[in-house]
Amino acid sequence: MAERSLRRIGVLTGGGDAPGLNAALRAVVKTAILRYGWTVIGFEDGYEGAILGRARQLGLDDVRGLLVRGGTILGASNRANPFFFAHPEQGDTEPRDHSRTLLATLERIGIDALIVIGGEGSLSIAHRLNEMGLRVIGIPKTIDNDVRGTLQTIGFDTAVTTATEAIDRLHTTAESHHRVMLVELMGRDAGWIALSAGVAGGADVILIPEIPFVLDRVVEVIRGRRQRRRSFTIVAVAEGARPLDGEAVFERTGPLPYQRKYGGISLVLQKQLSRILPTEVRAVVLGHLQRGGTPTPTDRALATALGSAAVDALADDDDGVMVAIRAHPAGQATWGIVRVPLAEVARGPRLVPLDHPLVRAARGIGISFAQQDEE
Numbered sequence: 584m585a586e587r588s589l590r591r592i593g594v595l596t597g598g599g600d601a602p603g604l605n606a607a608l609r610a611v612v613k614t615a616i617l618r619y620g621w622t623v624i625g626f627e628d629g630y631e632g633a634i635l636g637r638a639r640q641l642g643l644d645d646v647r648g649l650l651v652r653g654g655t656i657l658g659a660s661n662r663a664n665p666f667f668f669a670h671p672e673q674g675d676t677e678p679r680d681h682s683r684t685l686l687a688t689l690e691r692i693g694i695d696a697l698i699v700i701g702g703e704g705s706l707s708i709a710h711r712l713n714e715m716g717l718r719v720i721g722i723p724k725t726i727d728n729d730v731r732g733t734l735q736t737i738g739f740d741t742a743v744t745t746a747t748e749a750i751d752r753l754h755t756t757a758e759s760h761h762r763v764m765l766v767e768l769m770g771r772d773a774g775w776i777a778l779s780a781g782v783a784g785g786a787d788v789i790l791i792p793e794i795p796f797v798l799d800r801v802v803e804v805i806r807g808r809r810q811r812r813r814s815f816t817i818v819a820v821a822e823g824a825r826p827l828d829g830e831a832v833f834e835r836t837g838p839l840p841y842q843r844k845y846g847g848i849s850l851v852l853q854k855q856l857s858r859i860l861p862t863e864v865r866a867v868v869l870g871h872l873q874r875g876g877t878p879t880p881t882d883r884a885l886a887t888a889l890g891s892a893a894v895d896a897l898a899d900d901d902d903g904v905m906v907a908i909r910a911h912p913a914g915q916a917t918w919g920i921v922r923v924p925l926a927e928v929a930r931g932p933r934l935v936p937l938d939h940p941l942v943r944a945a946r947g948i949g950i951s952f953a954q955q956d957e958e
């Protein structure tokens with residue numbers, strides 16, 4: 584039987600943490616033990632633990648209470664990349680390719696297959712390791728929701744819930760003080776959080792990386808609202824948003840193209856708008872509040888379904904795939920689980936399509952994206 588051929592599986596949580604990671608770990612461990620009788624080894628701090636051999640067995644007692652707990656009991660890392668890693672015990676002064684070190688570590692610990700719970704970055708790494716012969720199953724998690732092949736990632740719903748609540752709160756104070764409030768939301772190169780929370784929170788302007796903005800258009804919206812006796816304006820800004828004639832605001836964290844840390848666009852806009860407008864303009868960077876705290880019921884359910892399905896995929900002898908959420912083709916349920924090749928996931932981040940129904944609806948109700956040719 585397939586389930587007897589796999590006895591000892593590894594699991595790690597890569598990239599930034601996200602609410603629901605622990606719920607996914609719980610589902611992996613419980614399904615592996617209760618349904619298949621396997622042993623589960625958890626690697627600490629993402630790929631770092633898999634390279635350095637920092638690992639521990641996870642039993643049923645270790646995952647008790649995890650459904651509602653934010654973060655990840657294994658620790659995470661959004662820096663440790665086995666293909667570009669400075670090994671502390673091998674005297675590396677510069678990062679180099681340690682993918683073979685990782686494979687040797689897994690072999691030494693006796694891992695048959697690895698479940699990688701990660702975002703687009705960690706799953707791209709998982710794809711490369713799979714090409715080198717490691718048996719891998721991916722689970723999509725990231726508050727950014729930027730993973731190809733799945734409708735939704737674990738953590739996104741919680742981040743949008745937190746961001747929406749923040750916009751709701753900013754509304755009342757903005758209105759009382761007749762201010763322009765800019766709220767900067769995470770998401771890297773994708774605008775999913777800003778779009779979803781912006782629409783759900785009733786923002787007046789939404790700036791996302793997929794639609795480069797024109798500052799004059801933002802000014803026009805604020806002035807237009809004042810003329811209609813709306814004395815305040817809420818602007819939801821994705822951290823990766825960029826002006827049509829300029830660049831996003833980020834720091835480089837390394838030489839590779841994806842080694843960027845976004846943040847600060849709302850403060851730049853605050854200064855620019857303050858120079859032009861008589862109105863008071865304030866900026867709020869919501870930051871890691873979006874990644875913290877207990878997962879929403881939706882994220883708990885997705886994490887449980889995806890975690891359990893990843894173990895089933897291994898039991899079916901599947902390999903090199905990510906378990907994903909798709910609209911249910913037969914329509915008996917609102918969603919179903921499919922398996923998507925990691926090669927597809929590694930093609931790059933999933934950005935907001937310009938014809939997305941939320942973009943259309945936002946425009947329909949008068950929300951501005953500050954686009955150059957906007958009506």
Ligand SMILES: Nc1ncnc2c1ncn2[C@@H]1O[C@H](COP(=O)(O)OP(=O)(O)OP(=O)(O)O)[C@@H](O)[C@H]1O
Pocket residue numbers: 597598599600601660661662663664701702703704705706707708724725726727841842
């Ligand atoms: N396209 C890529 N190919 C290979 N490695 C990547 C890629 N993008 C990012 N990485 C590396 O993968 C690791 C994790 O990436 P990243 O920080 O983007 O997290 P993630 O898995 O996408 O999750 P999250 O976006 O939620 O933080 C980092 O070491 C990063 O340098």
Ligand SMILES: O=P(O)(O)OC[C@H]1O[C@](O)(CO)[C@@H](O)[C@@H]1O
Pocket residue numbers: 599661702725726727769770771822844845874
């Ligand atoms: O925790 P750090 O290293 O500041 O990373 C922040 C980044 O991670 C994310 O929260 C998740 O990918 C992004 O939205 C954000 O740009």
Ligand SMILES: [Mg+2]
Pocket residue numbers: 598702703704725727729771
């Ligand atoms: Mg990512």
